[in-house]
Amino acid sequence: MFGFLKRKIKEFITGTKKEIEKETKEEKGPGERAIERAEKEIREKTKKEEKEKVEEKPKEKSEKKEAIEEFEEKGKKEKLEEKEEKEAEEKRDGLFTRFKKIFVSKKLGEDDFNNFFDKLELILIENNVALEAIDALRENLRKELVGKEIKRKELEKEIENALKNAISSLLIDSFDLIEKIKTELKEKKPYVIVFFGINGSGKTTTIAKIAYMLKTHNITSVLAAADTFRAASIEQLEKHGKNLGIEVIKQKYGADPAAVAFDAIAHAKAKAIDTVLIDTAGRMHTKTDLLREMEKICRVAKPSLKIFVGEAITGNDAVEQAKAFNETVGIDAIILTKADVDEKGGATISVSHVTKKPILFLGVGQEYGDLKRFNKKEILEKIFD
Template identity: 30%
Template sequence: MAFDSLTEKLQNVFKNLRSKGRLTEADVKEAMKEIKRALLAADVNFKVVKDFIKNVQERAVGQDVMNGLNPGQMVIKIVNEELVKLMGSTTTEIQLQPGKAITVIMMAGLQGAGKTTTTAKLAGKFKLKGKKPLLVACDVYRPAAIKQLQINGEKQGVEVFSMGENHKPANIAKAALEHAKKNDNNIVILDTAGRLHVDEDMMQELQEIKETVEVHQTILVIDAMTGQDAVNVAAEFDQKVGIDGVIVTKLDGDTRGGAALSVKAVTGKPILYVGMGEKLSDLEQFYPSRMASRILGMGDVLSLIEKAEAEIDEDQAKQLTQKMKKNQFDYNDFLASTQQMKKMGGMSGILGMLPGMGALGGKGLKISDEQTSEAEKQMARMEAMIYSMTPEERENPDLMNPSRKHRIAKGAGVDISQVNRMVKQFNEMKKMMKSMNKMGRGGKKGKFRLPF
C-alpha cells in the first residue's frame, strides 16, 4: 500500500514510546519531530503537518496522558484520533437525488489520473446497489477514450451513451440526459476530458456542461502518485469549477500517499472512494477510521470482510466448508481457494488488511515485500502443478504416486522436489482441517503448522 514506508516509520516511533515506563515532555517532543519527518517524507502538505503535530503535541503533554499508567499507548491513541480527524472523521456518501429523480455526476481530473476507469468502477458500485447508471462519453479529444469507456462499461454491464468525437461535450451531456429519461436510468455519469495540466479551456468546458445540464455532484479524480501536486490540483478545480468530493486513485502502488492525508484539510472536500488496484472491482469506499488503522499498522478487518463478501462466491464457500467437515478436501478445492484469494487482491492485499502484520511496538509478525512476493510465486507454481494433473488426480489425492508426480513436474515445468513439497503441504492442510473439525466436536487440539 502507498503508506507502507510511513507505517514503518511511525511504528518505530511508537516502539520507542512504548518502551519507556514514563514519558517526559522532551520524549513527546522528540517523538513529534520524528512523526513530522515521516509525514513530510510521505508528501503530506507542510501546513497540514504543522497543524497536525501542534494538535497532537498539545493533547499528548496533558496531565491525563503524562501521569497515566500507559502514556505511550495514550500518545498512539491520540495520533490515531487526529489522523481520523485530518481525513474527515466521517464517511461521506455521494449525494443522490430523492425518489426516481435522475442524479447527474460529472467526473473531472487530469489526464493519466485513471478517470475513465474510475468512472466505470463507480458505475459498477451503483449497479450493485440496485441503481441503473448510464455512462456518458464526453471526452472527445483523447484517442480511444470513448472505446475505453465502452469496453469497461460492457464489462460492468452498464450502458454507455456516445455521440462520437464531433459534438461538444455540453451537447452530449444534454442528449444523454434525454436518453436517460426515456430509458429509466436514474444515475448519469459524465466522463469528461482530462488535460496534462489545469488550463482555461478545460475549466471552460466543465463550466459549459454545468450551464447546459444540472450537475448534482462534481467528483474530482486525483492520482496519489503525484503527491502534493494532487492536492494543489484539487484546490484549483474547487476554486474554478466547484467540486463535491474526491476519489484518490493508485493508492495500492508504491507511492507516498500524502494526497489522501492532505486533501480534506486543504480543500474541505471529502474523499469518497480510493482506487486500490486496476481491476474494475478495486474501488473502496473511504473510511477515515479504517485508513488511519491501516496507516498505523493496526489492519483493516472490516474492509477485508466486505471485500470477501463482495468477491467470494457464497455457494462455493458453503460447499467448501461442507467438504472440509467431511474431510473430502481435494486439489480442485485447493485451486478454488487460491483463486478466491486472488480475487481479494492476492496475498499482499489480504496481509495489508490484517492486524499484526507489522504491528505497533514490534510485537506483530512483519511480513516483508520479498516474503509476500515469494509466497505468491509459490502459489502460482502450485496452481501450475494442479493444472498439470488429470481430473481424476485432482478429485482423488490418494492416487498420487511417483510416476504421476514425475509427469506432473514435467507438465508444470518444475522439479520433482517441488511436487513432493506441494503434496506434503496439501496433506498437512487436510490434517489441520480434520483437527479443527474435531475441535469443533470437543476433540483434542491438534498441533499442525500452517502449510504456507
Template identity: 45%
Template sequence: MFGSLKNTLSKFVENISTKVSTRELKEEELEELLSELVFDLVQADVAYQTAERLAESIKASLAGKRMRKKDDVRSAVKEALVEMIDAQVKELGYDLIDAARKKCAERGEPYVLVFMGVNGVGKTTSIAKVANLAKKRGLTPLIVAGDTFRAGSQEQLETHANRLGVPIIKAKYGSDSASVVYDAIAYAKKRNLCLILVDTAGRMHVDKDLIEELKKVMRVASPDMKLLVIDSLTGNDAVEQAVIYNKEVGVDGFILTKADADTKGGSALSVAMETGKPIVYVGVGQTYEDLVPFSKNWLISLILEGIANEGTEKGSEESEG
C-alpha cells in the same frame, strides 16, 4: 499500503519511548523530535500544513503527561491522530446509489455524477467501477463519453460499458462536450434511467481553455455531485490539484485511486485534511470490485497499524520486507 506513513509514526513513538524509559522528556527534546516528525511526514507525501497540525496535536496530547513506558506514548499518539482525523476529515454521510434511487423515485429525474481530473489518474476505470457498483445494486447507469478531446477515450469507456452490459452515449471527437451531456440527460429521462456517469476530458489544472469547457459542462449538467479523481501516487501534487479544481470548478468529493499501490500514504490524509471535502470512494485494485467507500475508521485503522501493539508492529515490518 501507506508503509512510509506507518513507519514514520512508529519511528516517532520509538524515539520518544527510548528517552522516557530512563528519564522525563525535556521540552526542547520533544520539540526536536516533533520537527523530525514533520520532516518525515512530508517525505511520506503528507502536506506540510497537515504535518504541522498533526505534530501540534501530538504535542498537546503528550503535554503534561508522565510517560513511563512505550504503551503510554503509543496511546497518546493514537489519541492525537484519532481526534485530529475525527475533527477535520469529512465523510460523505450518505450513499450515492441510495441518493440516486431516491431522487429518481421522488422527482423522476436522473442523478448526475460528473467525473473530472488530469490525464492518467484512473478516471475511466473509476467510472466503470461506480457503474459496476450501481448495477450490482439494481440501478442501470448511463455512461456518457464526454471526453471528445483525447483520441481513444470513448473506445475505452465503450469497452467497459460493453463488459458491464450498461448503455453508453458517445459523440464524434471534436464535438461540443456540453451538447453530448445535454443529449445524454434527455436520453436518460426518456428511458427512466436513474444514474448518469459523465466522463470529461482529462486536463491539467492549469489548462485554462479546458477548464472553461469543463465549467460549461457543469452548467449544462447541473450535477448532483462533482467528483475529482485523484491518483494517490502523485503525492503533494494531489493536494494542489484538489485545491485548484475546487477553486475553478468546485469539487463535492474525491475518488482516490491506486491506494493499494501507495507505499507512502500522505496523499489520502492530506487531501482529506486540506480541502474540507470528503473522499467518497477509494480504489484498491484493478478489478471492477476494487472500489470501497471511504470512511474515517478505514483511514485511522490503516495509519494506526504503524503504532499498534508490539506483535502487530513486528508482523507489519516483516510483511513490508
C-alpha cells in the same frame, strides 16, 4: 497499502519512547536522590527499631534461663527476627515501588514537543503529507500532548493514540453514495455525476467501477463519453459499457463535451435511467481553458455531484489538483485511485483537510469490484495496527 508510512510511524514511536525514557532517567536525578535519601532514612530507622527490640528481650530473660531454655528461646527469637525483617523489607519495597511510580512519568513541555514534532514532520513530508495538513497535525498533537503527564509504561500507547486522534481529525467522514442517490431519485431523475481529474488519474476506470456498483444495487445508469479530447478515450468507455451491459452516449472526437453531457441526460430522461455518469478530459494545459470547459459542462449538466478523481500515489500532486479543481469548479467529494499501490498514504491523509471535502472511495485495483468505500477507522487501523 500505507506500508511505508506505517513502518516509519512505528519506528518513530519506538524511537520517541526510547528517547523520553532516557530523558526521564536523566531528569529524575535530583528527585530520585531525594527519594533515595528518604528511603535510606526509613531503612535505617526500621533497622534501628528492630535492633532495639531484639536487644531488649535477651536482657530481661537471659540471666534466669537454663542453657537449654536459652537455646530454645534463641531459636524462637531468630524465627521472630526473620519474620520481622521480612515484613520490614516488604514495607520498604512497597514504598520504593510507590515512589518509583511517581517518577517514571514525564510531563511534555513545549520544547520537548517541538523536538518531537520536528522529527515527525520529516517523516510526514517523506510520506507526501501536505504542508497544510502537517500544520494542522502539529496543532492537534500539541493540544493532546503538551503539558500532559505521561507514564513511562504508557508512553508508546499515548503517542500512538495522540497521533491517531490527530490524523483522524484531518479525515472527513464520508457519506453513503448509494443511499444518497436512492434518496434523491425519489425527488428527481436522473442523478447526474461529473468526474473531474487530470489525464491518467483513473476517471474512466472509476466510472466503470461506479456503474458496476450501481448496477449491483439495481440503480440504472448511462455513461457520457465527454472526454472528446484524448485518443481512444471513447473506445475505452465503450468497452466498459459493453462489458457491463450499460449504454454509452458519444459524439465525435473534438466535439463539445458539454453537448455530449446534454445528450446523455436527454437520453436518461427519455429512457427513465436513474443516473448519468459523465467522463471528462483532464486537460490542464492552462487553468483558464480547464475552467471554461468544466464550467460549461457544469452549467449544462447541472450535476447533483461533482467528484474529483486523483491518484493516491502522486501524493502532494493529487492534493494540489484537488485544490485547483475545487477552486475552479467546486467539488463535492473525492475518489483516490491506485491506493493499492500507494505505500505512503500522504494524499489520503491530506486531501480532505485541504479541500474540506470527503473521500468517498479508494480505488484498490483494476477490476470492476476494486472500489472500496472510504472508512476512517479502517484507514487508521491500516496505519497503526
